[in-house]
Amino acid sequence: MQWGQIKTLFIFSFLVLDLFLLQQFLDKQGQTSIQTVGESQYETSLSNADITISNNVPEEAPAVRLITASAGDFTEEQLEAIRQLEGQTAKVYNKNLLTATLDKPVAVSEETIAGAVSKYVPFSSQYSFWNLNEELGRAIFFQKANSRTVYYNSGGVLIVNIENGKMTGYQLAHLKVPNQSGEDKQELINPLEVVERLYTDGVINGGDKVTDMSIGYYSAYSLDPGGGASEQLFAPVWKVTINGNEDAFYSALAAKPIYLQLDENEFIQKTINGFEEIKSGSNQNVMTNKGENTEE
Incomplete structure (x- = not known):
């Protein structure tokens, strides 16, 4: 191929590249303008x-x-932590639902409930306080995943029982969230x-x-x-x-x-009913911090 033809080919190639880059720039500018106008x-x-x-x-x-x-089972390490709980009677149903009754009810308010929960409820740092529902006598905590709250899911919730302004016990279920990486934002x-x-x-x-x-x-x-x-x-x-x-x-x-x-009230009632069904199920494997595993 002669040098003149090669030079012409190079010039044509660079021209096509310049046109492509210009189109990319204009598209980006156009998208930015549309977004700015939309926000305005x-x-x-x-x-x-x-x-x-x-x-x-x-x-x-x-x-x-x-x-x-x-829905996740408690690990052996978590089960051992539950066995060591004091000041309460705790039970784990089928390794994935924890319920407990405090030996002595603890006075709480919306401002102090999180502190009381951190003292008596294991793994409570994995949950964030949502609301103290005085109508139903329940305080709601939702589980967190990737440092963000998972809202309104009965598989990852902590429900605290409140009677006459006092915390009397709780029920806890947790989600198993595997490590997930990637750029699929x-x-x-x-x-x-x-x-x-x-x-x-x-x-x-x-x-x-x-x-x-x-x-x-x-x-x-x-x-x-x-x-x-x-x-x-x-x-x-x-x-x-x-x-x-x-x-x-x-x-x-x-x-x-x-x-x-x-609807918060509907969620609470539905979740509590689901927990009761689990507790009343036949052939339950029940672990308690007051003794050996039992069958109910």
Whole structure:
């Protein structure tokens, strides 16, 4: 091939490369412009509705991956820790449901319940306090996974019994979350768009203040702590706090954003009923900290 032809080929190749890089740059600029315009529209719409956004609300969605989990048995190390518990009568049903009654009830309030739980409940550091439900006499703690709370799942919950302002016992089930790595981060819906959608759906009203937003996990299917459920997929969800005392949940996946209507009383009652079914099941293997394993 002659040098002139080679030179022409090189020039043509570099021209194609330049055009490709220019197109990539323009596409990126266009996406940024669209995102900026979208955010500006949300801000204007929310401002016109007199909805205030606190500084605690993140400007962008974090990078979060999906996780899988299943109802887990206690390890031998955890079972040994339960055997050593003092000041309470504890029982483990089928190695995956822990129930306990305190020898002496402990006075608690919403401000002190977390401290009391850390003293009497093993593995409580794996759970985060959710609410003290005075109507049902229960305090709710949800399990954490990847340092984020797994909301409203009976397979990973700590329910504390409250009677006359005193902690009398608790019931605990936990999810087994295997170590999961990789770069399969999901595209999440922008915080401002979540607020806009909640306003459109009538969950947030004009004059309200969004005081906090954070990412947790949620599965539409509660895991059975009895061990019959298969591995489940948990997706990220936005927890939106309104006026400092009301929480709303919105699926964080950009591909399928949806408002989640979660009822605390219904969840508590359903979970307690499920625990009772496990405890009353036939041929139960029951371990207690007061003696040897028994059959019920």
